[in-house]
Amino acid sequence: MRVFRSRMMISHLCALILFVLSGVFGDTDVIKSASVTEGDSVALNTDVKMQRDDQILWMFGPQETRIAEIHRQNIYIDATNTTFEKRLQMDRQTGSLIIRNIRTEHTGLYKLQIISNRGTSYKRFSVTVYALLPVPVITRDSSHRSSPEISSGQYCSLLCSVLNVSHVTLSWFKGNSLLSSISVSDLSISLSLPLEVEYQEKNTYSCVVAYSFTNRTKHLNITDLCQPCSDSVQFCGSTEAVIRLVISALVGVATVAVVLYDITSGRAQ
Structure with a gap:
């Protein structure tokens, strides 16, 4: 009986101590x-x-x-x-x-x-x-080649990038639908995420970089970045510019040759 009372007293004492500690701490x-x-x-x-x-x-x-x-x-x-x-x-x-x-x-x-x-x-x-989130940058990826199953179509390859970020997720959205994403945890690195769209497509795309509690968005303007190529050529960009430059140079050389020929012929007569 004494042992039982002793245990009860200890139990009440412990409860009292816990109550006091809960009020103090x-x-x-x-x-x-x-x-x-x-x-x-x-x-x-x-x-x-x-x-x-x-x-x-x-x-x-x-x-x-x-x-x-x-x-x-x-x-x-x-x-x-x-x-x-x-x-x-x-x-x-x-x-x-x-x-x-x-x-x-x-x-x-x-x-x-x-x-x-x-x-x-x-x-x-x-x-x-x-750190404050940067606004994603969308550029045309002229180094990328489309997969064989869509190589016959008119597609534009894009790249969304952010620099020196950590603990973020970089994503492409088509309207409100998630298309693809990539994440980074501790290290401060640069992230890039590719996307292929049709030249004449009317859908809205956006690239989003996000922390768990906030984000920043860049909307894609297909008209500004993508110009359709003729026939099977898929990547106009710098390649098309070089071709045009070469053609212009050839036309210029031909024109000079014709002028020189006319001058030489006139002197001979």
């Missing part, structure tokens, strides 16, 4: 995530309504450097922290932290401490800042 294990691009603003919300005597403290990085605080409705922002360069702002009613014109160096863990007459609680926010 709050939701420490819950990390909210936010992903933004450079130049954007992000708000880290406390989800509380501040009382007069409440204290809210914001910390950043592995060293948990204090960067902003509200105590007794007085706002303190660390002006000596050059990492943020006057980008920080606090909401006086909630203590939420706003970071304006955010940069990649602001990627990291933000810790929030809330001290009130109800106890002390913590929240953590993981913020990831990505």
Whole structure:
């Protein structure tokens, strides 16, 4: 019986300790995530309504450097922290932290401490800042040869490219339908994705480079990039220009020869 009572007392004591710890440490294990691009603003919300005597403290990085605080409705922002360069702002009613014109160096863990007459609680926010997405570039791919099954048709080979990107997906769309895509994870590299379209096609195409939360789009203008070739010639571009130049040169040489012949004949007479 004594053993049973002892176990019950230990069980109640453990429950009491867990209850106290939950009130003191709050939701420490819950990390909210936010992903933004450079130049954007992000708000880290406390989800509380501040009382007069409440204290809210914001910390950043592995060293948990204090960067902003509200105590007794007085706002303190660390002006000596050059990492943020006057980008920080606090909401006086909630203590939420706003970071304006955010940069990649602001990627990291933000810790929030809330001290009130109800106890002390913590929240953590993981913020990831990505480089600004470039607009995809669409060019004609004159080095590409069509597959045999479509070599008899009038097709234009295109290439959509983006430079120095990471954690993105590059895709071709026909209207709202995905045609093809390619992805890159950690490394900062250049991506290219080919596409073949008919010269006289009226469908709308677009090339999209995207993070998981935002994207940038380049629409294809077939008329500007693709000019139909005659007969079985599929790649006008520079080849056609060279042919025209050679023909013009031959015509010029022939004209000069005729003129010289006329002059020589006149002198002989």
